Amino acid sequence: EDQVTQSPEALRLQEGESSSLNCSYTVSGLRGLFWYRQDPGKGPEFLFTLYSAGEEKEKERLKATLTKKESFLHITAPKPEDSATYLCAVQADGGATNKLIFGTGTLLAVQP
Amino acid sequence: NAGVMQNPRHLVRRRGQEARLRCSPMKGHSHVYWYRQLPEEGLKFMVYLQKENIIDESGMPKERFSAEFPKEGPSILRIQQVVRGDSAAYFCASSLRTGGSSYNEQFFGPGTRLTVL
Numbered sequence: 380e381d382q383v384t385q386s387p388e389a390l391r392l393q394e395g396e397s398s399s400l401n402c403s404y405t406v407s408g409l410r411g412l413f414w415y416r417q418d419p420g421k422g423p424e425f426l427f428t429l430y431s432a433g434e435e436k437e438k439e440r441l442k443a444t445l446t447k448k449e450s451f452l453h454i455t456a457p458k459p460e461d462s463a464t465y466l467c468a469v470q471a472d473g474g475a476t477n478k479l480i481f482g483t484g485t486l487l488a489v490q491p
Numbered sequence: 492n493a494g495v496m497q498n499p500r501h502l503v504r505r506r507g508q509e510a511r512l513r514c515s516p517m518k519g520h521s522h523v524y525w526y527r528q529l530p531e532e533g534l535k536f537m538v539y540l541q542k543e544n545i546i547d548e549s550g551m552p553k554e555r556f557s558a559e560f561p562k563e564g565p566s567i568l569r570i571q572q573v574v575r576g577d578s579a580a581y582f583c584a585s586s587l588r589t590g591g592s593s594y595n596e597q598f599f600g601p602g603t604r605l606t607v608l
Contacts, residue, residue: 411595422495422582422599423534466534470595476547477522477586478536479597 381406381471385482392457392489400452400485402467410472412450413479414443417464426452426465457489493518495600496565497583503606510570510577512603516585523566524597525558528580540566573607580604 382405392398404412411430415423427436429445436443440461442453452465464486468479496515504510516523525537536550540560551558555573560566570577581604584597 413596415599422497422601425596425598428596468534476549477539477595477597478524478547478550479526479534479584480536481526481534483533 381469381480383467383469383480383482385465385467385485387485388483389486390488392454392487394458394489394491395456397453397455397457399454400465400467400487402450402452402482403448404450404467404469406469406471406480408472410470412445413468413470414450414452415466415468417466417484423466454487457487459489459491462487462489495583495585495598497581497600497603499603500601501604501606503608504573505608506574507572510573510605512568512570512581512583512605514566514568514583514585514600516566516583517587517598520585520587520598522586522588523560524584524586525566525568526582526584526599528582528602530579534582537568570605573605575607578605578607 384403386401411428413428414426417423427443432447434445440455444451464484466484468481495517498513523540526534528534538551538558539547543562555571557569580602582599582602584599586597
């Protein structure tokens, strides 16, 4: 069964303290791995898509990497406005479905 | 360029009533997805539609739930005879295309928060 596990469940950082969030996945064939950010009471906001092992993408203080079993979201010198829940999702290859399978997220709190 | 729009943002229903949730995809997007987020749980896929077709409804409960995406107008998620367990946030997403390309990305709306009394 396709599955996504995110760790840690919650992370508290001081402003400027870099860290990484982990997303481990099991999928029959990976079409894509997606990272989203979700603020309280809002919908997920798209961040990155990664398609193959070794791929990396960056956006401001965020950098996403992908291996055959997991993805990391690296946060460099975070600011309080980076506080949010970060969601990882995979899309399996094959068939007509395009559904995303989500992990339960990592709740990040960045303190000034 | 407007994003995915959902309405209402908040919906309160009593047990046994019907709930209708609407979703207008991003301009130019013809693929629509519905997800449900229960309290303290992750987002769960419900259904994937293209214009006038249901492509994958594997995540939709067999009873009381239905979805449509007509040729004209928004996609509708309909829940009949709601129960307290239906209380959740319902999110709609849309994509331009499918397959392994940048056009496969799904963009989410703000959600409809359904409360069943």
